[in-house]
Amino acid sequence: MSLLLILLIVLPLAASVLIMLGAAPRVMALSAAFLNLLISVALFARYDLTAGGWQFLSEWKILPKLGINMTLGADGLTLTMLLLASLVTLSAIWIAPKIDKREGVYYVCLLFISAGVIGAFASLDVLFLYSFHELALIPTFIMIGVWGSGDRQAAAWKATIYLGLGSFILLIGLLALYLSIPAVSRTMDLRQLDQMAAAGTFHPSSLIYLILLVGFGSLVSLFPFHSWAPPAYACAPAPTAMMHAGVLKKFGLYGLIRIALPLFPEAMHQFNGLLLLLVIGNILYIGYVTVAQKRLDWTIGYSSVMHMGYIFLGLASLNIIGVNGAMILMFAHGLSVAAAFALCGEIRRRTGTLDYSELGGLAKVTPVLGLLFGFAAMASVGLPGFANFAGEILVFFGATAYGPAMILPVIVGVWGVVISAIYMLRAYRSTFWGPMMARWDSLTDITPTALWSVILLLVPLMIVGFYPQLLVKMVTTAIPR
Amino acid sequence: MNLSTIAWITLFVPLVAAALILFVTRASKPLAAGLVILSALITTIGGWTLFAKSADGIYHGFNWVDFGHALSIPFDLALDPLSRTMLVVVTTISPVVFIYSIGYMKEEVGFARFFAGLALFLFSMLGIVLANNLVMMFIFWELVGVSSYILIGHYYQKASAADAAKQAFLVNRIGDFGFMLGILLFWIATGGPEGGTFTFAAINHPAPIFVQNPALLAVAVVLIFCGTVGKSAQFPLHVWLPNSMEGPTPVSSLLHAATMVAAGVYLLARIFPILSSSPEASEIVAWTGAITALGAGILATQQDDIKGILAYSTISQLGYMVTGAGLAVSAALPMFHLFTHAFFKCLLFLTAGSVILGMHHEQNIWKMGGLKGKMPITFLTYCCGMLALSGCPFFSGHYSKDLIMACSWEHHRGIFWVVVIAAGLTPFYMMRQAMVVFFGKPRSEHSEHAHESPLVMTIPLILLAIPAVVAGYPFFEHTFFHEIGTLSEPEVPAYVPQVFLGVFLAGLALAFFLYRNVEKDPIRIPFLENRFYIDDLYFWIVRVIQGGFAKLCSFTDRWFIDGILVRGSATLVWTVGFALRFLQLGNIQAYALFFGIGVVGLIYMLLHVR
Amino acid sequence: MNSLFLEIAVVLLGIVLLLVEAFSDRSNKDYLAYLGAAGLTGVLALSFLPQIGPLPGSPEAAFITSDILSVFFVRFLLVATIVTLLMIPGYRTVLERYLPSERAGGGVGEFAILPLFVCAGLMWMVSSIDFIMIFVSLELATITLYVLVTYLRQNTASLEAGTKFLILGALSTGFIVYGISWIFGVTGTTNILALPDAISTLPESSLYALLFGIAMILVALSFKTGAFPFQFWIPDVYQGAPMPITSYLSVASKAAGFVVLIRFLLSLEAIPVLTNKLNAVITLLAALTLIFGNFAAIPQTNMKRLLGYSSVAHAGYLLMGVASLASMMAIPAIGFYFAGYLAMTMLAFVVLQAVSEATGGDEISRFNGLSKRSPFLAGAMLLSAASLAGIPFTAGFIGKLLIFEVALKQGHYGLVMLGCVTVAAGFYYYFKVIRAMYWQQPSEETAIPVSATTRWLILLLGAGILILGIYPAPLLAALR
Amino acid sequence: MPTLANYLIASGLLFATGLGVVMLRRSIIVIFMGLELMLNAANLSLVAFSRYGLVSGHQNYDAQILVFFIISVAAAEVAVGLAIIVSLYRARQTTHVEDLDSLKF
């Protein structure tokens, strides 16, 4: 029984308790995040690929009668997501600016989000998978409301209610799933669920899949359940946006991969048309919405919605290649969008505005910032050399392999790459290139802290981009046969 | 040191140089230049060694992605006659241009950034050359795209430069859209998850599906060809190349004349067997090339920017190559023209750069004049390049062009005549440029005080002038092309070469008499000056159609999905709550009344519901 | 030990305290509250001794039973009363402000003692199986509550609340009595457990009469449990009543009402002719209550009143459980929900009491910037709000989970869908408090004092919320 | 001889009258009287039931006991209620329901 996973969850919580009791917030938070990164790297390295399957298991009995226990375990996908989570957490905490009001609350919120998402990824029990994710709801609400910018209150409300409703629908779906198990063997343990599904001993109604799709979908901002995301990300303080768009959002996809993929194969085939329709909505429609944006933060917010489309495309292709691509894309998008939001926040802190009409030519005064943003932008455009490209191309191969039904989605997807180039280059052009307003002459370039916390995100992105097989062989362990 | 090591080193040295500059020596100019040129020279040595040792074979690196049977994307280097020849071209021209750049960029800010960009480009270009499969090629294809983006946007403070860079990237992306689909189509056609592949070796044998269904094959090939259209600036995606002249001249010379834009043609040469196995596709390719050659030639006659003229001539020449690829019996033909063109066009751009420097960054030819005395070396080398380009006998360009002519006559008369006209235009606009720039009397005080460029720039000119003249001679033809495929002159009636010669002389003479000491262009055709209004048309499409659609989407997203569906339902709930709360009147009797109503209702329901 | 002793012990405790109060002349009457709490704790301890119900055949056996339901809810009521009593010292200043007393502390003593009698009444109520017993114990609790609600005699709000409570309460009494008489008239018995047999022998023709009686009883119980449209008294009375009494009303008396309702329905649901009818009625009540409680709470600005609406909302969720009584998990679910409900609601009230004590009002705006003025209170309120809204790792979440599970199991899909919407609404109005505490700036910076009792109370309740939320197994085992 | 139905209807009417008083009159005292009427209506029906529903020829005295309880409870209720009304009057100088609307919405 390995305690490393529970340690991953406990460390942030412990740190936040200490902060509540008056320890120095930033120090505590940073050290917890750093330790977490170390642990997850260690886990990632120590995972036994030849054995595969679930490892580092540990279990606590919670409701044994109902077959609900807190079970932690990890396979390749989990570890990848944990790595993502701890990377982004550290970067987010590291890049957090000087907080003058209620510093403690700020870091406690961040740590809670981190703990929640880590717990969600590490849980083998569906109920805890869900519960841990909810842990982030209130902190996000508080952070956007207190330290956000722009029309932050409305954004916070919308996101909170939307996600609350979405996750409750999800809960209902999970309950329905649970109840559709023959009463003797009721359980929420993923492993047993998979076994049952593999053995064909239980066949949940495909309606449940739809409920789950709506529930998870609205957490992932699947079109048309996306309208909470852009304002929330645009208004949230950079670290929150990083955590939420980078990691938390991936939970919905993670859940679909873990639950829908193994348990609802027929249903997924049956409703693939619907899903593909929504995917096209995500890529094409949201893509063009993104093109129409006039502010940097909104552009990135919408782009993060659009890119979910590729991941869903990968899932919808229902084969090892596509799902693999989706998983890699989850990792890649998490890092790249986090970097983008981090730099967004840096720019906002310097200029106080992200309106294209007021920016321009900043590369002159903040060359390093410009360079980093260029990396982030190119990553999200899907340039080879970044993990995003690897993910996207795998998604395309997978989708192509699915069959003729995918012709249109694939064409749309490949065209989506052009769209994202359109808005990203536009964003870069109107932020960092072109003539610069005189009022920005005094801007200072990025601080070393911020520089390194962004590099922390970009380096893994490029490593994986150069050698995707590194992740491929990890995440493949999570793909149901 | 075995050959594969050499190959790998050759490929990665420039990347290392770029990385070093980026992370270590960003500050120092000489270090940056030194590193890059060093790496370039290493690649030169490597390239030539590989060529000399005729080190053919597949050098396996690692599996970039590997799902075993279902899909595996190997990262291999392919060395064969084709890639070796191309390798020589790239590795030979690059260091020369790099050296030239030292002089050209001396004064510039962002010197290091510029050289890092060049190194990155060299790496990606070599990647394209050595790639063994379509995906690898696509990867480096994108990378040259981004390096060209960086280099065009070197003067990012200039709005025009920034826009040009953006446009170049996007237009290429559009081409790559087709390229990607083509790759997918080839993969699925060759078996997809059941052992689909995309190594050139494999796809060049038509897959069974393609044999049964030639139309599908044509589609696949044309999709790949889209990549060429984008990268090699063929009509209708040619618009970016003239604008890319916003970049520093060495960039225009190396990327946008000699090597990168030729990658498209190289791609066609790579897939030549499959291309030629599909007549429809070949015809489409040929016509695209021909139209491009002609159109660009026409446009070149009315440009006033010294680099603009060259840019259009580049497009036109690329058109030749593409036509060649469409019509030839072997990949050697387009490659041959690519080969010769690389040298003389690179040379021409460098001379133009030297002129521009001499003119203190004045690019309008109508501000120049009478420079032949003031910058003799530049002038002479320019003449070599210009004659080679115009297809003057005994100059390299003549031979390659001649072959393309012959072959087009053999296969397709229509195309032949188009190409002939284009061939006639070339000497005309080149002569026009020469007359206006070098002859006559100065038209501005810049040209009064123009001066020859430093040795660091003139030596490269001389170095390039030599191959510009000789590169077409049979020796080179034999050395570099017989392994690729036959270049034997097809049997053509005597009038074909005569026509060719005739149009050459005609163009030359016409330009000579028209532009002999004139102050301003005697012929002004707005339709041509405005590039057939194609750019404006595209601009309009982007602004109105795409922009409009985007606005529409954003509007519906804001007001329908978010407005009505989301906020609407929220408001509904809020309203209901607000209304319900007014039942809570605070008056006991009201409560008693509701109570009574409740009682009656409850009893009634309990009694009568089934 | 005989379960009858518990109630009697509580009554005796009350009488003793009355005597003590009468013969001691200490002006500070807090010690009475503490004594009462201590005594009840003792009784609570007693309740964990192995107990037997009244001996079969003994006259009490006709009125009182000792089953899981009664055992659990007796303890529940004891805990609720203890918490209420511990709230009283913190409330003393308000009492002294509004009571016309010659010298300090006048009348405070009775305020601390009367809850004991209410508690006894409710304890009898939850363990009684006979309408006569139910009636008298209900009246014992209710009449005493009339007094307690009106206790702040010089505070018009309290008086108004008391009057409304009195009249509507008496009204419902009238109905329950009338209902009892009808059921007696038709079946010839007043014993709930005897009902099924009695009904089974009834002629078809007298079904309506029976239903009439049942309807009357349901009306009265809906009034107690605060189901729409009999919930109207709740927001007003909660807003006006003294804080500890409000929390007591919202937890204890509601629970007792639910227990009686459950007993009643359990005995009736077995009867085929009634099953569908009752099911339909309860489902409808649940739906209406959910809608009203949650939606009408959205625009509220007064915290106390908001909690009133929220208690209606929770009644709705509990009714969902009651509508699914057929499932054997229903009673554990409801019991668990109540346990969580006690912890989170009372926690909310304790914090609210401290805050309004310091700021002099119950509006939500009084919470502005609480996270600065007292992070402790803010954290506690955050926890309680989270639990009320049903965030995981709190008791509220597990409660909702179990309730929705049984509802799904019984196929109340409509209710479940409605439940989703109302839960979302709940997020809105509970988060309004969080918003006030964390987003808004405080009107003044001074820290809010928290007395030791309050602090411990908060810690206890908070721990309860978390423990129930993270490790619910033991309680559920106790309930099954 | 009157039948059980007659008594029931009588009690029902009385109950309804009480309800009417509660819903129509505005003086709290009178409303309170109405409530008393309702309780007594219940009593009447109880007694009637006990008289008509004989067990082994005797009246069913349970009902009468209940009546007895109800009367005493009612008495207590009246006492408390009137006390409340008195203190309300002392504070507000009114016994009018319409004056009690400070708590609403």
Next chain:
Amino acid sequence: AAFWFFATLMLLFGVSVVLLRNPVSCAMSLVMSFICLAALYVTLDATFIGVIQVLVYAGAVMVLFLFIIMLLDLREEKSRRLNFGATLGGLLVVAAFLSILTQVILTNPAFAIPTPVLVGPQLSDVKMIGMTLFHSFGLPFEVIGVLLLSATVGVVVLSRRTLR
């Protein structure tokens, strides 16, 4: 005969409680209808209850009422504008209630039975009640006791002018 007489009388007085404006007269008619009710009890052979009824209601309760009315010296209800909506609603509810009730009663033959005769040598009413009360209803009786106690305390607390 007696039934009809007292029933009608009781109802008339009951209705007059609704109609009369003056609280005093309301109280008087209330007590009158209670006395009629007591009479009805007697017709149902529930003499003890009848007596209690007279004592408690006609005695204690009614005195209490009058006492309070005098104490607060409530004049006639100020004739405020009649709230038609409420009134109408109230009347409708009452009517609906009655209609359902009568329907319930009349449709049930079991209620149409004439008065059954009491058989056997029975102890007096009082004795029977006493016995049942103290034999089997001890527990509720205790509860009533507690109730009265706490009610007393409550009333004292509520109505003392000043508390000590």
